[in-house]
Amino acid sequence: MDTKLKNYIVKENGDIILNMGPQHPSTHGVLRLEVVLKGETVKQVVPHIGYIHRGIEKMCEYDTYKQIIHLTDRMDYLSAHMNNEAVCLLVENALGIEVPERVKYIRVVLDELTRIASHQLWWSAYGMDLGALTAFFYGMRDRERILDIFEESFGSRLLHSFNTPGGLMHDVHPNFQKHTMEFVKYFRKKLPEYHQLLTDNVIFRNRTQGIGVMSKETAIAYGVTGPSGRGSGYSCDVRKIAPYGVYDQLEFEEIIYDEGDSFARYMVRMKEIEQSLNIIEQAVDKITDGPYTAKVKPIIKLPEGEYYQRVETARGELGVYVVSDGKKFPYRMHFRSPNFNNLFVLNTIAKGHLIADLVAISGSLDLVIPDIDR
Amino acid sequence: MSGVIKYFADILHGIKTLWGGMRITGKYFLSPKEIVTQQYPEIRHKQKIVYDRFKGEVIMPHDENNQHNCTGCGVCEMYCPNGSIEIITKKIPGENGKMIKVIDKHIYHLSMCTFCGLCIKVCPTQALAWGQNFEHAVYDRSKLTKVLNKPGSSYKGLNKKKEAKS
Amino acid sequence: MHDRIYDFSQLTHHIDQALRSVMSPTWTVITELVIIGLIFLGFYALLGLFLVYAERKVCALMQNRIGPNRVGKWGTLQTVADLIKLLTKELVYIKRSDKFLYNLAPFIVIVASFLAIAAVPFAKGLQAVDLDIGIFYIIAVTSLGVIGILLGGWASNSKYSLIGAMRSGAQVVSYELSVGLSLLSIVIFTGSTRLSTIIASQADGWWIFKGHIPAVIAFLIYLVAATAEINRGPFDLPEAESELTAGFHTEYSGIKFAMFFLAEYMNMFLVAAIATTLFLGGWMPFHIGHWDAFNRIMDYIPSIIWFFGKVFFIIYVIMWFKWTFPRLRIDQLLKLEWKYLLPLNLINTIIIAFIVMMGWYF
Numbered sequence: 041m042d043t044k045l046k047n048y049i050v051k052e053n054g055d056i057i058l059n060m061g062p063q064h065p066s067t068h069g070v071l072r073l074e075v076v077l078k079g080e081t082v083k084q085v086v087p088h089i090g091y092i093h094r095g096i097e098k099m100c101e102y103d104t105y106k107q108i109i110h111l112t113d114r115m116d117y118l119s120a121h122m123n124n125e126a127v128c129l130l131v132e133n134a135l136g137i138e139v140p141e142r143v144k145y146i147r148v149v150l151d152e153l154t155r156i157a158s159h160q161l162w163w164s165a166y167g168m169d170l171g172a173l174t175a176f177f178y179g180m181r182d183r184e185r186i187l188d189i190f191e192e193s194f195g196s197r198l199l200h201s202f203n204t205p206g207g208l209m210h211d212v213h214p215n216f217q218k219h220t221m222e223f224v225k226y227f228r229k230k231l232p233e234y235h236q237l238l239t240d241n242v243i244f245r246n247r248t249q250g251i252g253v254m255s256k257e258t259a260i261a262y263g264v265t266g267p268s269g270r271g272s273g274y275s276c277d278v279r280k281i282a283p284y285g286v287y288d289q290l291e292f293e294e295i296i297y298d299e300g301d302s303f304a305r306y307m308v309r310m311k312e313i314e315q316s317l318n319i320i321e322q323a324v325d326k327i328t329d330g331p332y333t334a335k336v337k338p339i340i341k342l343p344e345g346e347y348y349q350r351v352e353t354a355r356g357e358l359g360v361y362v363v364s365d366g367k368k369f370p371y372r373m374h375f376r377s378p379n380f381n382n383l384f385v386l387n388t389i390a391k392g393h394l395i396a397d398l399v400a401i402s403g404s405l406d407l408v409i410p411d412i413d414r
Numbered sequence: 415m416s417g418v419i420k421y422f423a424d425i426l427h428g429i430k431t432l433w434g435g436m437r438i439t440g441k442y443f444l445s446p447k448e449i450v451t452q453q454y455p456e457i458r459h460k461q462k463i464v465y466d467r468f469k470g471e472v473i474m475p476h477d478e479n480n481q482h483n484c485t486g487c488g489v490c491e492m493y494c495p496n497g498s499i500e501i502i503t504k505k506i507p508g509e510n511g512k513m514i515k516v517i518d519k520h521i522y523h524l525s526m527c528t529f530c531g532l533c534i535k536v537c538p539t540q541a542l543a544w545g546q547n548f549e550h551a552v553y554d555r556s557k558l559t560k561v562l563n564k565p566g567s568s569y570k571g572l573n574k575k576k577e578a579k580s
Numbered sequence: 581m582h583d584r585i586y587d588f589s590q591l592t593h594h595i596d597q598a599l600r601s602v603m604s605p606t607w608t609v610i611t612e613l614v615i616i617g618l619i620f621l622g623f624y625a626l627l628g629l630f631l632v633y634a635e636r637k638v639c640a641l642m643q644n645r646i647g648p649n650r651v652g653k654w655g656t657l658q659t660v661a662d663l664i665k666l667l668t669k670e671l672v673y674i675k676r677s678d679k680f681l682y683n684l685a686p687f688i689v690i691v692a693s694f695l696a697i698a699a700v701p702f703a704k705g706l707q708a709v710d711l712d713i714g715i716f717y718i719i720a721v722t723s724l725g726v727i728g729i730l731l732g733g734w735a736s737n738s739k740y741s742l743i744g745a746m747r748s749g750a751q752v753v754s755y756e757l758s759v760g761l762s763l764l765s766i767v768i769f770t771g772s773t774r775l776s777t778i779i780a781s782q783a784d785g786w787w788i789f790k791g792h793i794p795a796v797i798a799f800l801i802y803l804v805a806a807t808a809e810i811n812r813g814p815f816d817l818p819e820a821e822s823e824l825t826a827g828f829h830t831e832y833s834g835i836k837f838a839m840f841f842l843a844e845y846m847n848m849f850l851v852a853a854i855a856t857t858l859f860l861g862g863w864m865p866f867h868i869g870h871w872d873a874f875n876r877i878m879d880y881i882p883s884i885i886w887f888f889g890k891v892f893f894i895i896y897v898i899m900w901f902k903w904t905f906p907r908l909r910i911d912q913l914l915k916l917e918w919k920y921l922l923p924l925n926l927i928n929t930i931i932i933a934f935i936v937m938m939g940w941y942f
């Protein structure tokens with residue numbers, strides 16, 4: 041092997057620069073991490089984003105508020121329903137539209153079902169990141185039940201553009217409540233298996249405990265929200281601190297762990313699933329009869345001004361910022377997407393860990409790449 | 415001494431948790447009834463695999479007289495965020511010699527559709543609906559451009575008007 | 581009487597006689613070598629195909645899936661189809677790689693596993709060579725495989741491969757110790773390293789039962805260490821899919837990849853075969869004390885079925901490990917060996933030596 045070749049792999053000072061991605065099994069999408077390694081130890085992580093940039097914010101400027109909804113689906117596709125809701129809430133609040141009770145409760149149930157589905161998918165993928173391949177299938181198997189509920193009511197399983205300013209596109213299926221309760225019962229039975237398979241496992245604990253510790257200050261400094269922020273003791277659940285919909289009328293806990301390591305982030309999500317099940321149980325019974333949408337003008341025009349609305353998606357705080365000039369299209373639309381902030385903390389918390397830990401850490405941040413690039 | 419005890423306790427605890435995981439996979443190994451996968455191409459013929467509301471594609475239902483509900487108003491075209499619908503209208507002589515506007519071709523680009531459902535919701539005459547077909551794979555992209563109104567079809571309302579008059 | 585029915589030494593003896601009657605002794609030996617070689621090659625290929633199929637079925641069932649089910653009945657021919665696919669695939673040519681070593685590596689890996697199989701006693705009288713140092717021969721030969729992995733990782737000029745290969749080196753070197761020590765415990769019991777002697781010593785009970793708890797511990801340690809030595813999950817760090825895409829064989833394609841793949845499964849078979857031979861009585865049937873009727877029935881099951889039954893059971897357990905556990909990290913992997921397995925193993929060996937000295941075993 042000639043010397044030229046050697047330099048190609050290993051740099052003069054012994055560093056190895058490894059490009060993880062854009063096609064890599066554990067970046068969960070087209071994210072490129074430029075990792076500087078010393079042996080197997082990570083010296084620096086530089087995320088390169090933009091591989092799946094579609095210009096959603098720009099596209100929004102040429103769409104009416106009703107049309108924007110379907111674009112928000114495509115950002116964080118695992119929290120599609122919450123993204124829709126953010127835009128809908130913004131329009132409703134701006135115009136003072138009173139949404140029927142029925143819609144509010146249905147939205148909450150869907151929010152939480154989406155959250156569970158998202159966490160299930162994350163659990164599966166996290167297991168796979170750490171090499172527990174079977175966990176992947178158990179998570180997917182149970183998620184399928186939620187997707188079936190979605191499909192029955194909205195016709196699509198993942199991106200269901202089901203919200204519309206003022207209410208819902210159409211009414212839910214008559215079996216919706218029944219099937220949701222059946223799922224809650226089923227999943228309460230299956231959840232202990234998740235813990236037995238992964239949470240309690242000694243290998244899993246060693247792989248996650250004490251790995252990628254993020255202090256509360258770091259979390260706040262980087263704006264890390266959602267389960268990743270709450271794993272660091274940062275109380276940032278929008279459902280609690282700025283309730284929207286009917287969250288203020290439902291009983292649930294905000295899960296906060298103080299350790300700030302990967303395992304804390306993991307536990308926040310697992311406990312959140314339980315809380316979501318509780319919320320669903322409370323909300324499903326309260327779905328009253330009534331119209332599925334309020335009366336809304338066919339062409340929505342927001343009065344001139346700036347508007348902001350935030351919701352809690354499965355990954356953190358999603359903010360929608362709109363500047364309107366009174367026309368039917370927004371003048372400027374901006375999304376404060378949770379994953380963008382969650383990604384860039386990676387360098388700070390992964391430094392000094394091994395390359396295997398890098399996978400465990402980036403997995404525990406639960407990144408969805410299209411949401412970062414938009 | 416306590417270090418030694420902890421050492422062995424650690425080992426025992428580790429073995430216990432590992433065995434807990436193995437029990438789960440072992441249980442599923444021995445219960446083939448829990449298998450959830452479906453045999454896809456075959457299962458189509460045995461049972462319905464999508465729900466009634468499934469959004470497979472946008473279709474335009476026709477009745478037995480080859481008539482549909484579309485007036486050619488163009489609202490769906492206007493609402494579609496992706497420009498997947500093109501309405502081409504034509505003028506035909508109506509009852510009293512006046513030219514009336516009817517739909518000539520309702521062109522639907524399946525490849526550009528994001529299944530947002532707006533066109534179906536806004537159509538004033540409910541001319542559009544969701545079809546449940548989901549096997550859209552084709553060899554040529556141009557095959558995904560469809561004309562929704564069938565050849566020779568006409569607007570239902572026209573007859574009604576005629577009947578009402580006669 | 582009945583044990584003579586299934587004795588393969590009669591058969592092999594007859595073949596030998598027949599060959600000797602038609603040709604000179606030298607040619608006889610050469611012919612026999614060729615025959616044995618061909619048999620092993622065929623056996624090797626068939627077993628590899630079967631194990632791949634078995635693994636896919638086992639993991640599918642654990643994951644609530646059906647597994648291969650399209651090619652042939654229950655998908656039995658799936659692996660054959662895969663093999664044909666691999667054979668016809670393009671061999672990727674890598675710029676700036678060390679071509680000679682790159683091409684050599686898969687052969688080293690596969691030859692290492694192929695050599696070891698010669699010493700495995702499959703059934704009564706069915707063993708190619710019965711070496712005096714049988715166990716040490718197998719240990720020595722199987723650990724040659726890691727050279728192939730190291731070469732492959734280094735020569736393919738890829739960072740993923742390099743890291744994978746280096747991990748593999750560290751891993752095999754450490755776990756070799758535990759494997760050796762746990763096998764040593766049985767050698768202490770029997771006082772012989774000849775595999776046929778070890779099997780003969782288990783005629784009245786397998787070592788895992790006869791040797792009390794220390795033998796069980798040795799067996800468990802062997803199972804863990806051997807799983808690690810053959811780079812299988814949860815110790816599959818050299819290939820660590822989620823970190824290193826495919827580790828040392830990232831850059832290999834087609835038949836060269838297939839060789840790495842096949843070698844992995846053959847190593848699994850070898851590990852299971854050694855465990856069977858040393859701890860589970862090899863091809864000896866299962867006997868319980870003085871239940872003569874029961875023992876007689878057990879004797880009627882051919883020894884080759886006993887052997888493969890036990891081997892497949894152990895292979896199943898190894899697969900069970902892989903499909904349940906998350907992967908360890910490299911430092912944890914080494915910690916497990918140096919902090920837990922090795923000290924335990926040393927203590928265990930001393931206890932066994934003590935037991936043998938006092939004659940406290942059956």
Ligand code: SF4
Nearest residue numbers: 494527528530531533
């Ligand atoms: S479903 Fe949406 S994207 Fe598709 S054609 Fe209708 S309006 Fe356009």
Ligand code: SF4
Nearest residue numbers: 484485487488490537
């Ligand atoms: S489908 Fe409906 S909305 Fe579209 S042109 Fe026809 S009548 Fe108008």
